[in-house]
Amino acid sequence: MQALLVILLLLNLGIFALNVWGPSDEPAPLPLTEATIPTLNLVKDIEPAVYSAASGGSPSSCYxxxxxxxxxxxxxxxxxxxxxxxxxxxxxxxxLETLNYLVYIPPLPSYAEAEAVVQDMKRFEVKEQTVIEAGPYQ
Incomplete structure (x- = not known):
């Protein structure tokens, strides 16, 4: 039993020595960036861009x-x-553009008068108009 313990201890010491002083066959470290890619410029290293109509070759524009x-x-x-x-x-x-307004005109005495109002509204470019003939809003 003692011989087995001594053999295991010697094997552990041998593996330790091989790892510490043995040949290193580690691959070369991978580069973090490729050589063809330019480095980034930090924002604090660049002058702030200020617009000036005089600095450009084209005339100033208003948007x-x-x-x-x-x-x-x-x-x-x-x-x-x-x-x-x-x-x-x-x-x-x-x-002058208004969207989605419902304008209710009170009932007129006859259908002909209602049609006259619709024709008058068409003159002022009202696109949608309807004469309601039945129901609560007649």
């Missing part, structure tokens, strides 16, 4: 972005565009 359904969204877009160094101004425009 309109929108319309937006709320003032808050317009302000957010204005801030984001301003962060690029562009001059931004906000202007409000009233449009």
């Amino acid at each position: 309109t972005i929108g319309p937006y359904l709320s003032q808050r969204v317009a302000d957010e877009v204005m801030t984001k565009v301003g962060n690029y160094g562009l001059a931004v101004s906000l202007r409000s425009l009233r449009t």
Whole structure:
């Protein structure tokens, strides 16, 4: 039993010595990047881009972005565009476009008078109009 213990101890010491002082057949470490790929420039190493009409070869342009359904969204877009160094101004425009309005005209005495009102509405480019002949909104 003692001989077996001594043999195992010698084998362990031999394997330890082989790992520490033996030949190293490790492969070469893999490069982290390829040589053909350029290195990245950190943002702090680059000058901030500032727009100037004089710096470009083309004349300055003015763009309109929108319309937006709320003032808050317009302000957010204005801030984001301003962060690029562009001059931004906000202007409000009233449009004549309305969406999805139902206009109820009280009943007229005759169908002919209702048709006359429909023809008058067509003159003002109202695209959808209906004379309701039956039901609660007659």
